[in-house]
Amino acid sequence: MRARVLLLAGLLVLGGCAGARLPGSDPGDALTVMGFGLPDEIAKTRVDLFKKQSGVELALSEGKLDAQQFLSAVAVKQPPDVVYLERVEIGSYATQGAIQPLDACVKERGVDVSAFRRSALAQSSAGGKLYALPDFNQVNLMIVNNAAARAAGVDPAAFATGDWARLADLAGRLTGRDGGRLTRIGFDPKVPELLPMWARAAGVSIVDDRGNPHLDDPGVVEALAATAAMVRAQADWGDYRAFRETFDLFGAKNPYVVDQLAAMPIETWYLNVLASTTPDVDITVLPPLDRQGNPYTWAGGSGWAIPKGARHPDRACAFIASMTSVGSWVAAAKARKAGLVAKNKPYTGTFTGNRLADERIFAEVYEPVRYPAIARGVQVALDLQDRAFSHLPSPVGAEIKKAYEAATTRVLLGRQSPRDSLAQAQREAMAALDWRR
Secondary structure, eight states: OOHHHHHHEEEEEEHHHHHOOOOOOOTSSSSEEEEEEOHHHHHHHHHHHHHHHHHEEEEEEOOOOOOOHHHHHHTTTTTOOOEEEEEEGHHHHHHTBBBBBOOHHHHHHHHHHGGHHHHHHTTTTEEEEOOOOEEEEEEEEEEEEHHHHHTTTGGGGGHHHHHHSHHHHHHHOOOOEEEEOOOOOOOOOOOOTTHHHHHHHTTTOOTTTTTTOOOTOOHHHHHHHHHHHHHTTOOOHHHHHHHHOOOOTOOOOOOTTTTTTTTEEEEEEHHHHHHHOTTTOOOOEOOOOOSSSOOOEEEEEEEEEEETOOHHHHHHHHHHHTSHHHHHHHHHOOOOOOOOHHOOOOOOOOSSHHHHHHHHHHIIIOOOOHHHHHHHHHHHHHHGGEEEEOOOOOOHHHHHHHHHHHHHHHHHTTSSSSHHHHHHHHHHHHHHHHHHO
């Protein structure tokens, strides 16, 4: 059976990398990259710049990183040279020995680590060592449907998220129904996925600086109870979720335009979606507020790591240093802007984990768009970059996420109380941590 598993793993690795080689690349000598493709100008410009400067060919595997495929590749000693992954996964891969520390790499290439945003670096490190270089950086914004808010007598600019009891009341007041059918969500707290953001508003981190979960902390319990109350003020979870799944988030009939949604937090990338599809949309973009009324947000994003056993670690180091450099980001931003302008669409900026790159992009490339709501949103996103927190790395980051999302769902379905459900989630996360360690 072990032989069959190893054979299957090898076939998965070879199939994943060989199926998406760049034209003319030599798989025997090319730098292999897993979890990254060329979907737009930002990716292609940076890759082309590296190839031109280094003369190195790349073999890219398209699509999001497949964890099982990647770990199998490492296990059979056929890993890619570079892996592109979500930063929340870095602690887990580092603990399993699947990726290697980058301390020597950044020293050799002269990478200015201090140029990266603190929250992005925190996510990219484990045990005091750096395991990845941050790529994109996304923060969560509050976006309010002005027409829906004003119709209920609510000033969109005063839509503060720090007062949870008021939010539950607003959610109910702003909810739209046609008979018994839900027609508009008044306020979507975006749970289960954003539960850690609500917990942080109460001053609680679900993971401590040693990677231990704290899902049963009273602050997390309070956050789950409050967000569940917001949902229950509008509809039962089955109807709520089913209605939310009808949203055309990426199209011209997005929920703000067709009045299916009054307000919700969402990541920065959505500004670009709105600017490209419905730039005149009547919205107000605000920073999320914690319980004390201070702006804060949750940041996440991707990163570049070098797997254990990579065939070309020196080339891999040069590649990830190039992809995250200021010059590479600025060139990519210019290409992205030119591509959008050619389509008569506004450019809303490029938000990266490199603070110095962002400073150059927004000083030299970005021009405030002529749509006031979108322009305001870009400024809010910029102002929040250094107010953001991120998940601290954990050896069981994926298991923690699974546990708190399942716990939230149980509460939303009315199957458990917030306290009991999160106690169960804590036991599950600790069991995974004990096994991993």
